[in-house]
Amino acid sequence: MSGSVSPWATDVFGKQAPAVHLLLGQALRNMQANAQAAQEQADSRTNHTYGASRWQNQFERVQDELTDLPGAVPVHPFGFPFELMLVGRGLIYPFLYSKTKADVRTARIPHESRLVKELFTFAPEPKHLQDAFDFGLEGTAVMAEPRGGLATVPQGTRLVLVPFACNASELLEAHWGIAALGEGRHLQWATAPEPLVLPHTVTAHESRLTSVPKQSAASGRRHTSFAEGSQPSLTLSSRATTDRLLDVPPQSEPETAEDRASEDDATH
Structure with missing residues (x-):
């Protein structure tokens, strides 16, 4: 399988390139299966559950598949809830580019976030074509200084994009490659985006709850009935003689003492 990856992949991932190629496809298959299972369990009329689960799984399942590769390191970007995987010199970023089959060469990054x-x-670096209306003003693109875990990755690290197309019904296709971020979030591919193999089977890396765990025996637990509970303590007080003479009805509970303090007292 080593001959199935391009020279750029070998240059970035080294001898792990064929394994990364295969495991990324497996991770996306697992992502889709988990997201569809979540949607089915939610029994919702919308696909919101699928979308939220798919977003989470696109990062966590990639980490599951790649974490045992020699030299694989999780990288935690600042303020991001998930970790990205760094294998060799390749920092992997999966993202949804379409909900239908579409030409990946025209793909755009969904959001140009920090x-x-x-x-x-x-x-x-993105290519910039100067036209007749460009009067030498600086471009509007702003490069952000890497923070958090991204500030610690070695020099020479390359961002490897993994755009995929899917919806709540099926996983359609996936690719990988290296690209610059052009105007309007369009990708300028430095390498031809290549398809990933999407297996039909699903793998799981940890046990999942399939039944309710056996509860402890009833003999080991003592359920106290109401009659067996401790008696509440009662405060008894005799009625004043004047109350009895004036036929004042007895009180079962003491009156709440009025709070005579005010906020103004703190200033005096």
Whole structure:
């Protein structure tokens, strides 16, 4: 399988390139299976559950698949809830580019967030074509200084994009490659985006709850009935003689003492 990856992949991932290629496809298959299972369990009329689960799984399942590769390191970007995987010199960023089959060469990054700007500091410089209306003013693109775990990755790290297309019904396709971030969030591919193999089977890396665990025996627990509970303590007080003479009805509870303090007292 080593001959199935391009030279750029070998240059970035080293001898792990074929394994990364295969495991990324497996991770996306697991992502889709988990997201569909969550949607089915939610029994919802919308696909919100699928979308939220898919977003989480696209990062966590990649980490599951790649974590045992020699030299694989999780990287935690600042303020991001998930970790990205660094294998060799390749920092892997999976993202949804379409909910239908579409030409990945026209793909756009969904959101140009601070994280995206930090990630693309590890990507090639975008091409800029000067036109008749460009009077030498500085471009509007702002490069963000990497923070958190991204500030610790070695020099020479390359951002490897993994765009995939899927919806609540099926996983359609996935690719990988290296690209610059151009205007309007369009990707300028430095390498031809190559398809990933998407297996039909699903793998699991940890046990999942399939039944309710056996509860402890009833003999080991003592359920106290109401009659067996401790008696409440009662405060008894005799009625004043004047109350009895004036036929004042007895009180079962003491009156709440009126709070005579005010906020103004703190200033005096």
